[in-house]
Amino acid sequence: MTGRAPDRCGSVLDLIGGTPMVRIGVPMSGPHPGFWAKLEGVAPGGMKARAARAMLAGARARGELRPGGTVIESTSGTLGLGLAFVGAAWGHPVVVVADAELDELTRALLAAHGVRVELVREPHPVGGWQRARLERVRELMAELPGAYWPDQYGNPDNVVGYRELGHELLDQLPDVEVVVCGVGTGGHSAGIAQVLRRRRPRVRLVGVDAAGSAVFGDPAVPRLMRGLGSSIHPGNVDYDAFDEVHWLGAAESAAACLRLASGAFVTGGWSTGAVALVASWCARELGSDRVAAVFPDGPHRYWRTIYDAEFRAGLPDPVSEPSEVDGVPDEVDSATSWRRSRKVVDPCAHRAAGSAGCPVCEVRP
Structure with missing residues (x-):
């Protein structure tokens, strides 16, 4: 549209x-x-409702997200609201992994929309809050069989x-x-x-x-x-x-x-x-x-x-x-x-030849 x-x-x-x-x-x-x-x-739902709809629609079409399946994602807040918006329409519970710097308003709104909010309390020494959140996503995926992780950072x-x-x-x-x-x-x-x-x-x-x-x-x-x-x-x-x-x-x-x-x-x-x-x-x-x-x-x-x-x-x-x-x-x-x-250069363009020793390439679990 x-x-x-x-x-x-x-x-x-x-x-x-x-x-x-x-x-x-x-x-x-x-x-x-x-x-x-x-x-x-x-x-x-904000701008990221566009991405949330596309990522969940793609996962549903491929069978990666089953009817009623839980969606787990790492976010500083904005995508969480977009996922809550789309999840409510399609019947998917949403778990958001945020961090201690998430503002009070967004935290309250996510809870009001039925989102389970998981907070990480300490940033990772190399990858900061984002890596700390991603590592918690990995743990939750193991704890909740059948859950779907959109992975906004690498999802086409x-x-x-x-x-x-x-x-x-x-x-x-x-x-x-x-x-x-x-x-x-x-x-x-x-x-x-x-x-x-x-x-x-x-x-x-x-x-x-x-x-x-x-x-x-x-x-x-x-x-x-x-x-x-x-x-x-x-x-x-x-x-x-x-x-x-x-x-x-x-x-x-x-x-x-x-x-x-x-x-x-x-x-x-x-x-x-x-x-x-x-x-x-x-x-x-x-x-x-x-x-x-x-x-x-x-x-x-x-x-x-x-x-x-x-x-x-x-x-x-x-x-x-x-x-x-x-x-x-x-x-x-x-x-x-x-x-x-x-x-404008890709700082990790060398990763095709192997990223060993690169602190940027290595921060994603």
């Missing part, structure tokens, strides 16, 4: 997709010609679920020249890229990562931002599809969210702020508003971080321009580090 959602729905699944696009003209780090934001955060159905998003985006903004996406599991950027290659191959794809995330090669360090970047190496990232990548710190993202909130009455979490800032920069560089940005979430989970003045007081002053880099540094500051590279 493309375009707007139907006015009357026989199932909540009919509400997936069809999200609106709005023009953003509020100055960010400086004035810009404007850009267009795809508001995925307004959809019931995750990518398939976002092809609709790519078609919607091009239908809403046919003359788009640049698309800006946050990168975590790599699913929505890869799904959009597949559509761009077929319909508009000259459109530039710009990835947005968190400083201190391992996705594009930064040394993995503890990060304030949740839902953007990764401490492990996701299998779904389509590195060849990106024309450039930007890394941002928490200070830049939080400042962008506040500017959106005050100037556009549209805002969100860490990923939304980071993507908005980069999209405004791309529009200024292009000299046009033919830039589309995917806003993956809303502000509600971040009331004790981004929208808490006391929390923000602990952040440094945001950087107003990206520094141009070729490669990644040995050390990074995850609080403030806006960098840009037009050379």
Whole structure:
């Protein structure tokens, strides 16, 4: 389905997709010609309901997920809500493995939707919270025979679920020249890229990562931002599809969210702020508003971080321009580090020849 959602729905699944696009003209780090934001955060179940539906549908079709079967997944929260949304429609209990940094609102919502929440209490010394969660998933799979693990980080159905998003985006903004996406599991950027290659191959794809995330090669360090970047190496990232990548710190993202909130009455979490800032920069560089940005979430989970003045007081002053880099540094500051590279490489491209000794390749159990 493309375009707007139907006015009357026989199932909540009919509400997936069809999200609106709005023009953003509020100055960010400086004035810009404007850009267009795809508001995925307004959809019931959130953006990741797209991936949840595709992954569960694929598993059901292949017989990997039986009727009434339990779904177990590791998530920082957003995919858990998407799985709860789809699981409720199709009769699948959901177990979410999260960690001690899961915000209270999402934890309460997951419980209200009937999700069993398993919390890991300590990050893994190498792979951080993500590896700790994945190891608990392995344990639960052994304890619950017949359960299904979607594995959002490496499941190609995750990518398939976002092809609709790519078609919607091009239908809403046919003359788009640049698309800006946050990168975590790599699913929505890869799904959009597949559509761009077929319909508009000259459109530039710009990835947005968190400083201190391992996705594009930064040394993995503890990060304030949740839902953007990764401490492990996701299998779904389509590195060849990106024309450039930007890394941002928490200070830049939080400042962008506040500017959106005050100037556009549209805002969100860490990923939304980071993507908005980069999209405004791309529009200024292009000299046009033919830039589309995917806003993956809303502000509600971040009331004790981004929208808490006391929390923000602990952040440094945001950087107003990206520094141009070729490669990644040995050390990074995850609080403030806006960098840009037009050379995009897979940090684990060597894994085809064996990954022994690589701390990024080895963190997935």
